[in-house]
Amino acid sequence: MAVPLEQAGTPSYKEVPGSVAAPRGFRAAGLHIGLKRYRKDLALIVSQERAAAAATFTTNRVQAAPVHVTREHVQGGFLRAIVCNSGNANACTGPQGMADARRMAELTAAALGVAPQEVAVASTGVIGVPLPMDKIASGIHKAAQLLSTEGGRDAAEAIMTTDKVPKELAIELEIKGRPVRIGAIAKGSGMIHPNMATMLAFVTTDAAIEPAALQAVVRGSVERTYNRISVDGDTSTNDMVVVMANGMAGHAPLTLEDPELETFAQALDYVNGALARSMVRDGEGATKLVEIRVVGARSEEDAVQIGRSISRSNLVKTAIYGEDANWGRILCAAGYAGVEFDPNRVDVYIGELLVAQNGAGLSFDEAKAKEILHEPDVVLTVDLKAGPAAATVWTCDLTYEYVKINASYRT
Amino acid sequence: MAVPLEQAGTPSYKEVPGSVAAPRGFRAAGLHIGLKRYRKDLALIVSQERAAAAATFTTNRVQAAPVHVTREHVQGGFLRAIVCNSGNANACTGPQGMADARRMAELTAAALGVAPQEVAVASTGVIGVPLPMDKIASGIHKAAQLLSTEGGRDAAEAIMTTDKVPKELAIELEIKGRPVRIGAIAKGSGMIHPNMATMLAFVTTDAAIEPAALQAVVRGSVERTYNRISVDGDTSTNDMVVVMANGMAGHAPLTLEDPELETFAQALDYVNGALARSMVRDGEGATKLVEIRVVGARSEEDAVQIGRSISRSNLVKTAIYGEDANWGRILCAAGYAGVEFDPNRVDVYIGELLVAQNGAGLSFDEAKAKEILHEPDVVLTVDLKAGPAAATVWTCDLTYEYVKINASYRT
Numbered sequence: 072m073a074v075p076l077e078q079a080g081t082p083s084y085k086e087v088p089g090s091v092a093a094p095r096g097f098r099a100a101g102l103h104i105g106l107k108r109y110r111k112d113l114a115l116i117v118s119q120e121r122a123a124a125a126a127t128f129t130t131n132r133v134q135a136a137p138v139h140v141t142r143e144h145v146q147g148g149f150l151r152a153i154v155c156n157s158g159n160a161n162a163c164t165g166p167q168g169m170a171d172a173r174r175m176a177e178l179t180a181a182a183l184g185v186a187p188q189e190v191a192v193a194s195t196g197v198i199g200v201p202l203p204m205d206k207i208a209s210g211i212h213k214a215a216q217l218l219s220t221e222g223g224r225d226a227a228e229a230i231m232t233t234d235k236v237p238k239e240l241a242i243e244l245e246i247k248g249r250p251v252r253i254g255a256i257a258k259g260s261g262m263i264h265p266n267m268a269t270m271l272a273f274v275t276t277d278a279a280i281e282p283a284a285l286q287a288v289v290r291g292s293v294e295r296t297y298n299r300i301s302v303d304g305d306t307s308t309n310d311m312v313v314v315m316a317n318g319m320a321g322h323a324p325l326t327l328e329d330p331e332l333e334t335f336a337q338a339l340d341y342v343n344g345a346l347a348r349s350m351v352r353d354g355e356g357a358t359k360l361v362e363i364r365v366v367g368a369r370s371e372e373d374a375v376q377i378g379r380s381i382s383r384s385n386l387v388k389t390a391i392y393g394e395d396a397n398w399g400r401i402l403c404a405a406g407y408a409g410v411e412f413d414p415n416r417v418d419v420y421i422g423e424l425l426v427a428q429n430g431a432g433l434s435f436d437e438a439k440a441k442e443i444l445h446e447p448d449v450v451l452t453v454d455l456k457a458g459p460a461a462a463t464v465w466t467c468d469l470t471y472e473y474v475k476i477n478a479s480y481r482t
Numbered sequence: 483m484a485v486p487l488e489q490a491g492t493p494s495y496k497e498v499p500g501s502v503a504a505p506r507g508f509r510a511a512g513l514h515i516g517l518k519r520y521r522k523d524l525a526l527i528v529s530q531e532r533a534a535a536a537a538t539f540t541t542n543r544v545q546a547a548p549v550h551v552t553r554e555h556v557q558g559g560f561l562r563a564i565v566c567n568s569g570n571a572n573a574c575t576g577p578q579g580m581a582d583a584r585r586m587a588e589l590t591a592a593a594l595g596v597a598p599q600e601v602a603v604a605s606t607g608v609i610g611v612p613l614p615m616d617k618i619a620s621g622i623h624k625a626a627q628l629l630s631t632e633g634g635r636d637a638a639e640a641i642m643t644t645d646k647v648p649k650e651l652a653i654e655l656e657i658k659g660r661p662v663r664i665g666a667i668a669k670g671s672g673m674i675h676p677n678m679a680t681m682l683a684f685v686t687t688d689a690a691i692e693p694a695a696l697q698a699v700v701r702g703s704v705e706r707t708y709n710r711i712s713v714d715g716d717t718s719t720n721d722m723v724v725v726m727a728n729g730m731a732g733h734a735p736l737t738l739e740d741p742e743l744e745t746f747a748q749a750l751d752y753v754n755g756a757l758a759r760s761m762v763r764d765g766e767g768a769t770k771l772v773e774i775r776v777v778g779a780r781s782e783e784d785a786v787q788i789g790r791s792i793s794r795s796n797l798v799k800t801a802i803y804g805e806d807a808n809w810g811r812i813l814c815a816a817g818y819a820g821v822e823f824d825p826n827r828v829d830v831y832i833g834e835l836l837v838a839q840n841g842a843g844l845s846f847d848e849a850k851a852k853e854i855l856h857e858p859d860v861v862l863t864v865d866l867k868a869g870p871a872a873a874t875v876w877t878c879d880l881t882y883e884y885v886k887i888n889a890s891y892r893t
Contacts, residue, residue: 133817133825133841163810165826165842198810199843308814385796385880386888393889399574399609403719406544414544415576430544431576432610469796471882477797478804 084341087252090223090239091116094252094277096319100217101225104210106158106196106203111229113207114256115214116153116273117183122317123282124150125289126191129310135162136172137192141311144176144188148282150315151185153273154211155193155230156202157258162308163199171202178208182215191313193271195232195258198308227256230271233476234258238349244338246331247322251278255342259350270297272312272346278335279318280325287327288336289314296343299375299464300351301382314339351465356472360448361391365405366461367454373410374462377453380408381464388469391449396440398426405453412455420452495752498663501634501650502527505663505688506730511628512636515621517569517607517614522640524618525667526625527564527684528594533726534693535561536700537602540721546573547583548603552722555587555599559693561726562596564684565622566604566641567613568669573719574610582613589619593626602724604682606643606669609719638667641682644887645669649760655749657742658733662689666753670761681708683723683757689746690729691736698738699747700725707754710786710875711762712793723754762876767883771859772802776816777872778865784821785873788864791819792875799880802860807851809837816864823866831863 092099096119106112126145128138144150154175161168176190183190194202217225227237241254259270280288293312318324325332352360363381368374381387384404390397398419406414419427422443426435443449503510507530517523537556539549555561565586572579587601594601605613628636638648652665670681691699704723729735736743763771774792779785792798795815801808809830817825830838833854837846854860 131814131817132819132821132823133813160810163813163825163838163842165840168842198808198814199838308810308817385884389885389888392885395889397609399571399719402544402574403542403609406542406719408543410543412543414574427574427610429576431574431579469885471885473796474800474803474880474882474885477800478806 084242084244084338087241087243089220089254090227090241091254091256091273091275092220092223093241093254094275096120096277096317097254097275098218098220099222099226100214100219101222101227101229102210102214102217105206106156110231111225112156112158113210113214114155114226114229115179115218116226116275117218118151118275118315118317120317120319121149121151121189122315123280123285124148124313124315125282125286126311126313127290127293129307131308133163133308135160135194135309136164136168137161137194138309138311139169140172140176141191141193141313144191145313147188149189150191151189152179152183153191153193153313154179155271156207157230157232158196159194159200159202160196160198160309161194161202164201167201171204174204175207178211182211193311195230195271195309223254223256230256230258232258233355235353238346240342240345242338242342244334246278246320246334249320249322251320252276253338253342255346257346257350270310270350272297272343274312274314274342276316277318277320278316278325279320279322280316280335284325284327284332285314285316288332288339292336292339292343295340296347299462300347301379301464301466348465351467354467355476356470357467358470359391359468361466361468362448362450362463363466364450364452364461364463365455366452367456367458368460369458371460371462374460375464376410377405377408378462378464380404381453382466385469388466391444392468392470394441394444396421396426396437396444398432401451401453402427402430412457416456418454418456422450493748493752495653495655495749498652498654500631500665501638501652502665502667502684502686503631503634504652504665505686507531507688507728508665508686509629509631510633510637511625511630512633512638512640513621513625513628516617517567521642522636523567523569524621524625525566525637525640526590526622526629527637527686528629529562529686529726529728531728531730532560532562532600533728534691534696535559535724535726536693536697537722537724538701538704540718542719544574544719546571546605546720547575547579548572548605549720549722550580551583551587552602552604552724555602556724558599560600561602562600563590563594564602564604564724565590566682567618568641568643569607570605570611570613571607571609571720572605572613575612578612582615585615586618589622593622604722606641606682606720634665634667641667641669643669644766646764649757651753651756653749653753655745657689657731657745660731660733662731663687664749664753666757668757668761681721681761683708683754685723685725685753687727688729688731689727689736690731690733691727691746695736695738695743696725696727699743699750703747703750703754706751707758710873711758712790712875712877759876762878765878766887767881768878769881770802770879772877772879773859773861773874774877775861775863775872775874776866777863778867778869779871780869782871782873785871786875787821788816788819789873789875791815792864793877796880799877802855803879803881805852805855807832807837807848807855809843812862812864813838813841823868827867829865829867833861
């Protein structure tokens with residue numbers, strides 16, 4: 072077969088414990104302050120030194136108050152802390168919501184002895200309900216006292232909504248001969264689709280990077296990771312990825328021209344890619360992680376667009392849930408992606424099994440297909456045979472459980 | 483409240499029995515030829531006289547063989563018959579599929595004594611499996627013998643796939659002092675989304691219309707009706723709307739300049755609109771018809787785009803299924819429609835109940851909202867307060883049953 076199932080060339084890294092608190096100079100905390108009934112709902116991540124900061128935000132026209140505030144604060148290029156509550160999105164809350172988001176930054180700044188402009192604010196949860204600021208205020212005060220290098224896991228738990236598992240990772244690599252760590256936590260389960268969905272990811276590193284270089288690297292990495300996953304095609308009002316690099320690893324700062332910037336970028340891709348896939352695997356009601364590889368495209372943009380179209384097709388996603396080798400739906404979803412291609416050249420693979428060739432069905436081994444689709448990880452490959460470009464996107468199956476979760480989330 | 487729940491100004495028409503065989507000079511048949519296990523699976527609609535013809539087709543890049551053949555045949559401007567099988571889409575079937583679609587037209591032409599170019603061919607059902615041409619051949623032969631003015635209902639049944647109810651309608655109106663009838667049958671249950679989904683609609687009329695005028699009227703009508711519904715966001719490979727106007731009502735032919743063309747256009751909208759909504763109501767697993775009215779938009783295009791974005795949001799659709807007044811999801815889906823608007827001006831209504839104003843939630847009567855959402859027909863209104871334009875789109879809720887149907891359709 073023409074398409075290798077395993078992708079080569081991805082570097083591997085040494086994983087270390089501690090997630091966002093693993094890099095030098097970072098501490099974290101997560102606790103229950105009463106926004107959710109029982110579970111942790113406030114996370115705080117703090118850097119001992121001022122950290123270069125970069126962020127990306129939801130593309131939704133409707134943006135929650137914390138998105139506006141954090142965008143403003145990150146524009147300064149540096150941060151000291153990230154504060155995030157779950158249970159309430161502070162979205163569609165009008166002028167009061169903006170005041171509350173600013174107040175969250177101020178309260179955090181006061182508790183830490185930093186400037187409000189050095190605090191990123193994030194919220195996730197129910198839309199349209201004002202934040203209970205008394206709980207937030209006392210919660211931030213408590214969180215500041217709980218900060219520790221052991222607090223990464225608590226922070227990961229405190230940003231969860233319908234997530235079933237906390238998502239955290241930290242790795243170690245070497246830059247300019249110095250050990251460098253990158254740690255991250257993330258949440259995301261529903262409203263997940265390219266261009267930021269209700270997904271939050273907070274990344275810390277002790278690498279030394281100039282803000283402009285960091286912003287460039289982060290933008291590219293988000294594009295290749297979080298923006299290539301889809302759970303349900305909805306893009307939320309609250310998404311953000313915030314990265315803090317405090318330079319405490321002690322090497323000379325990476326600039327845009329530095330060849331070692333690529334070393335950092337690859338490691339960041341590794342961390343973000345792993346967290347992005349863990350979001351899909353934990354997608355609302357999901358039972359399978361579906362990797363969609365579009366190869367032989369004229370451009371990477373074409374490949375991404377076709378991959379996204381397939382990744383958001385309810386018909387493809389229910390077929391995968393039913394372990395049905397319904398390649399016609401895959402080809403059909405490619406067809407309405409808005410990309411020009413010749414349908415009569417397209418090959419479709421389920422796992423390693425060629426099921427359609429030159430746009431027409433083959434009489435393939437149904438038992439073998441069933442076996443492949445029975446696995447928790449499924450790879451679908453669409454070969455357009457039109458050029459050298461490729462892209463991979465990830466989605467999950469669409470299940471009864473998804474409907475159940477979302478038919479009764481708010482009330 | 484600012485938004486009237488009932489839309490005014492829609493003319494009403496006298497309904498008559500017989501659907502596609504109701505207009506003068508048309509006969510129809512529907513029978514079981516063995517493509518499906520038990521149910522009828524071949525439909526034939528024939529006009530005694532040559533009829534002006536117009537059609538619109540799926541916008542999917544992957545188009546089934548019958549779409550190619552019918553597009554070619556309709557280009558001549560005239561048709562005598564439409565033949566349609568269900569149970570097999572003749573899509574992704576390669577060169578054999580093209581030969582089979584042409585053969586369907588030839589067999590029909592031979593049975594009726596007309597030219598193959600005067601026959602429109604349609605197929606719907608499973609993708610990627612060759613048509614069993616022996617069954618098709620004997621089936622067409624039988625269908626030609628069964629043709630009658632009573633056959634409309636049989637034809638409506640024979641084009642069904644996962645549809646639960648046949649969809650048919652005929653109305654009578656007056657044009658230039660002569661009684662004119664318009665009849666139609668349609669199918670569509672899954673893969674339903676704007677720009678043609680697996681939906682087929684065949685419309686007959688004894689009105690006299692020049693082909694160019696007919697094509698213009700049909701294009702506009704499809705845009706306002708079938709292209710404004712969404713069941714699951716998937717656009718199929720096989721969709722088509724074919725209209726035949728045989729002129730046997732005996733009035734002077736309508737041209738593009740004729741003021742009475744608008745009378746016909748409105749009646750055609752009525753028929754297509756009713757069938758489009760019946761498709762949504764019968765959407766796979768649907769329990770509710772959801773009408774989404776976007777008003778106060780700068781342009782109709784903006785309104786349609788926002789309406790479509792809301793209509794395909796799984797989160798909105800599951801909330802409606804759960805009878806949950808989750809207006810935040812509605813506003814969120816408007817936000818990622820790709821249309822510029824000020825989120826801080828938007829009002830959202832559930833039925834007549836204002837639930838969000840100027841982009842922020844109100845503390846509305848939850849019991850009243852529950853009552854409205856408990857009805858089988860739900861109207862959602864989004865007022866952008868940005869201009870005079872409006873558009874209405876229709877969708878259905880997303881249910882356990884949808885997942886069940888689509889997790890096991892093919893095998």
